Amino acid sequence: MQIRVEIANxxxxxxxxxxxxxxxxxxxxxxxxxxxxxxxxxxxxxPLQRHGILIAIDEDDNSVVGMIIAELRIDPLGSSEGYIxxxxxxxxxxxxxxxxxxxxxxxxxxxxxxxxxxxxNIKEKAVEATNLYxxxxxxxxxxxxxxxxxxxxx
Numbered sequence: 001m002q003i004r005v006e007i008a009n010x011x012x013x014x015x016x017x018x019x020x021x022x023x024x025x026x027x028x029x030x031x032x033x034x035x036x037x038x039x040x041x042x043x044x045x046x047p048l049q050r051h052g053i054l055i056a057i058d059e060d061d062n063s064v065v066g067m068i069i070a071e072l073r074i075d076p077l078g079s080s081e082g083y084i085x086x087x088x089x090x091x092x093x094x095x096x097x098x099x100x101x102x103x104x105x106x107x108x109x110x111x112x113x114x115x116x117x118x119x120x121n122i123k124e125k126a127v128e129a130t131n132l133y134x135x136x137x138x139x140x141x142x143x144x145x146x147x148x149x150x151x152x153x154x
Contacts, residue, residue: 002059003098005105007051008067010044015064016055023088027123039086043069052109056089056102065093070106072113082110082118087129099132107136 008016020040021031043049049071056066066089073081084106089099110118121144122129 001096003065003101004057004059005054005102006057008044008053008055009050012055012064013041013044016040016044016067019064019067019088020086022090023086054102054105054109056093056098058093065090066098066102068102068106070109072110072115079117080115082115084118084120094128100135103132103136
């Protein structure tokens, strides 16, 4: 299996939509096309932000098998932070080095644009993701607590 990583382009919008749908549904949520348009499509057509959408392609059949978004954020104190989001691989490509390659390329992109620190939020149950980030020298700095205001309080 040969994998190449490249910057996503607008021609791949359907593949990115399918990956995003698998990611969202895998987290037990419903896919929302409007959120996809706002989150991915908007970035894909922005010449500056598009460089942060990286995709893994299986060269055997030229299919998109994974994606990661690496974006620049400026924190309130003025330092530049990178942020990793929507990192997803199709099941059969996990634990084979594809995620490592995709994350490595995302970090290279963030270094090129002079990011000082990179942050990522991951779900507690995402053990494989946690292991990958730890291998790449990410350290746990804080925890995020969440309150769902749409649920009835008990």
